[in-house]
Amino acid sequence: MQQGVRLRVVGVCDSKSLLVALDVFTMELDDTFLMEVCRVKLNGSSLLTLSNVDGPFPMNYLLSPLMSDSLAELPRSISYRECQIFSNPESMRKLADIAALLVRSTGLAFVDCSASSETIGVLSRVVDMGCCVVLANKKPLTSSMAPESFCQNSVFSMSSFAIQGPEDTRTEDYDKLVSQPRRIRHECTVGAGLPVIASLNRMLSCGDPIHRIIGSLSGTLGYVMSEVEDGKPFSQVVKSAKSLGYTEPDPRDDLSGMDVARKALILARLLGRRINLDSIKIESLYPVEMGPNFMSVEDFLLNGLPSIDKDIQQMVEKASSNGNVLRYVCVIEDSRCEVGIQELQKDSPLGRLRGSDNVILGMISVGWMWQERNENNYSLCCHSGLSRDTMIMGLVVDPANKALILARLLGRRINLDSIKIESLYPVEMGPNFMSVEDFLLNGLPSIDKDIQQMVEKASSNGNVLRYVCVIEDSRCEVGIQELQKDSPLGRLRGSDNVVTVSALFCWCTRIFVVLLNIKSCL
Numbered sequence: 001m002q003q004g005v006r007l008r009v010v011g012v013c014d015s016k017s018l019l020v021a022l023d024v025f026t027m028e029l030d031d032t033f034l035m036e037v038c039r040v041k042l043n044g045s046s047l048l049t050l051s052n053v054d055g056p057f058p059m060n061y062l063l064s065p066l067m068s069d070s071l072a073e074l075p076r077s078i079s080y081r082e083c084q085i086f087s088n089p090e091s092m093r094k095l096a097d098i099a100a101l102l103v104r105s106t107g108l109a110f111v112d113c114s115a116s117s118e119t120i121g122v123l124s125r126v127v128d129m130g131c132c133v134v135l136a137n138k139k140p141l142t143s144s145m146a147p148e149s150f151c152q153n154s155v156f157s158m159s160s161f162a163i164q165g166p167e168d169t170r171t172e173d174y175d176k177l178v179s180q181p182r183r184i185r186h187e188c189t190v191g192a193g194l195p196v197i198a199s200l201n202r203m204l205s206c207g208d209p210i211h212r213i214i215g216s217l218s219g220t221l222g223y224v225m226s227e228v229e230d231g232k233p234f235s236q237v238v239k240s241a242k243s244l245g246y247t248e249p250d251p252r253d254d255l256s257g258m259d260v261a262r263k264a265l266i267l268a269r270l271l272g273r274r275i276n277l278d279s280i281k282i283e284s285l286y287p288v289e290m291g292p293n294f295m296s297v298e299d300f301l302l303n304g305l306p307s308i309d310k311d312i313q314q315m316v317e318k319a320s321s322n323g324n325v326l327r328y329v330c331v332i333e334d335s336r337c338e339v340g341i342q343e344l345q346k347d348s349p350l351g352r353l354r355g356s357d358n359v360i361l362g363m364i365s366v367g368w369m370w371q372e373r374n375e376n377n378y379s380l381c382c383h384s385g386l387s388r389d390t391m392i393m394g395l396v397v398d399p400a401n402k403a404l405i406l407a408r409l410l411g412r413r414i415n416l417d418s419i420k421i422e423s424l425y426p427v428e429m430g431p432n433f434m435s436v437e438d439f440l441l442n443g444l445p446s447i448d449k450d451i452q453q454m455v456e457k458a459s460s461n462g463n464v465l466r467y468v469c470v471i472e473d474s475r476c477e478v479g480i481q482e483l484q485k486d487s488p489l490g491r492l493r494g495s496d497n498v499v500t501v502s503a504l505f506c507w508c509t510r511i512f513v514v515l516l517n518i519k520s521c522l
């Protein structure tokens with residue numbers, strides 16, 4: 001309610017069932033109820049087991065009006081307190097019913113946090129009805145589209161390892177889904193918590209073409225590579241990535257490169273490329289005979305992975321003997337769109353990532369924009385931040401004004417005089433005492449030595465000086481700070497800009513569709 005929006009959760013789904021408030025107009029699943037849902041799903045149980053949570057429940061068998069007579073003999077839905085539970089396939093029909101009921105009266109959003117290619121049908125249907133959809137699931141957005149011209153040279157070297165699903169045959173559903181872009185939000189599909197999609201959209205809407213995108217976009221593969229670098233066996237590291245919630249439900253989706261390929265496809269389509277997954281060159285980390293057509297997930301984890309531990313270790317050691325590291329990289333440039341392993345310098349933007357961090361670099365006409373995530377921080381960086389063109393993209397002139405604009409964006413009702421400002425020159429050289437010409441000609445040279453000494457002092461500590469803006473709680477200040485050379489701000493060169501934001505990242509959710517009743521959806 002803080003932002004003036006009231007969200008009402010009216011239902012949740014898993015792969016087998018839909019749990020929905022008895023009266024979607026007046027009821028909601030409250031926080032306590034949703035916590036219980038999370039607990040059940042974290043235990044790996046089905047939503048259907050909720051009916052057993054607190055002992056005997058009123059088991060009113062409610063027959064859906066959509067049920068056929070033959071199905072009516074069996075109880076298809078039950079009431080759990082003030083909820084009904086529907087199992088598949090009825091739940092899909094019920095979702096459409098709810099959409100039809102709520103969309104016009106109060107607004108409705110569907111949130112797809114599954115990794116299923118089966119949701120595209122219902123999503124495109126409800127979008128068509130006027131609902132909004134929010135996706136963490138990449139598959140609906142990577143379904144086949146009818147390309148204007150197929151890429152004749154499309155390379156498909158390793159994509160035979162890919163886990164391909166019915167997403168490849170849903171052209172119509174895909175077209176319907178994306179025909180209403182204002183009703184779709186999918187920030188989490190690329191870069192998880194990083195605002196990648198929003199930033200790219202913003203750059204594109206400024207008319208600035210993005211010539212190249214390079215990214216390390218897989219939390220799983222980033223984590224796997226840096227842990228193997230530290231000497232841990234590949235098979236063990238993949239298992240921990242799975243238990244940490246980084247991997248897709250089938251970790252082969254990550255290790256085949258398919259998950260990164262999907263992210264690449266989403267980005268490439270955002271840039272206007274009409275391509276499909278089969279136009280992307282994909283490199284897999286495991287051989288084809290360990291794919292889903294040949295092994296179960298359990299067999300893959302238990303027997304498949306350990307058999308390639310040595311090969312992966314050797315690749316990593318070879319890179320290390322050259323002073324380099326391996327990273328799984330996505331490159332989009334002109335007609336090229338590929339994902340695969342690259343040997344990179346340790347101190348390159350992608351090479352210096354650790355763990356599940358992601359980074360994305362976009363080349364625009366004036367330089368590079370990039371975003372980087374480290375634990376609970378992310379950095380938005382702009383190379384060549386002082387060029388006029390980048391300023392047009394939203395960067396403003398002096399640090400105190402920038403700080404004020406950012407602070408007000410965060411909701412602080414403050415003025416410039418609330419900001420602690422450190423100046424690099426003394427007050428007697430200010431505009432009330434000197435002209436610009438006098439300042440440049442006589443004022444500045446008189447402080448050369450002081451500045452040089454400050455820089456040398458920091459350098460003797462192995463550090464650098466940066467002019468930093470800090471906004472935190474009631475604190476808002478701009479001034480010189482001595483920083484470590486390899487910190488996000490310390491490693492900037494020239495006129496680069498960086499903004500580091502502390503945020504809470506919401507990682508994995510186990511609930512598939514939450515029906516959110518948003519009063520003003522669009």
Ligand SMILES: NC(=O)C1=CN([C@@H]2O[C@H](COP(=O)(O)OP(=O)(O)OC[C@H]3O[C@@H](n4cnc5c(N)ncnc54)[C@H](OP(=O)(O)O)[C@@H]3O)[C@@H](O)[C@H]2O)C=CC1
Pocket residue numbers: 013014015016041044045046113114115116118119136137138188189192219245246247248249507508509510511512513
């Ligand atoms: N993990 C992460 O850090 C991030 C993940 N994502 C994306 O979020 C999605 C989910 O990832 P994660 O939470 O790790 O996966 P999980 O496997 O933990 O959760 C997936 C959930 O989706 C449900 N589900 C599967 N198929 C269907 C279906 N057809 N209809 C309704 N529900 C279904 C599953 O139900 P059941 O329990 O019955 O199988 C399960 O509850 C993926 O698409 C992933 O790419 C995006 C950004 C970051």
Ligand SMILES: N[C@@H](CC=O)C(=O)O
Pocket residue numbers: 189192217218219220221246247248254259
């Ligand atoms: N499996 C993915 C999760 C997000 O998309 C990853 O490892 O990055």
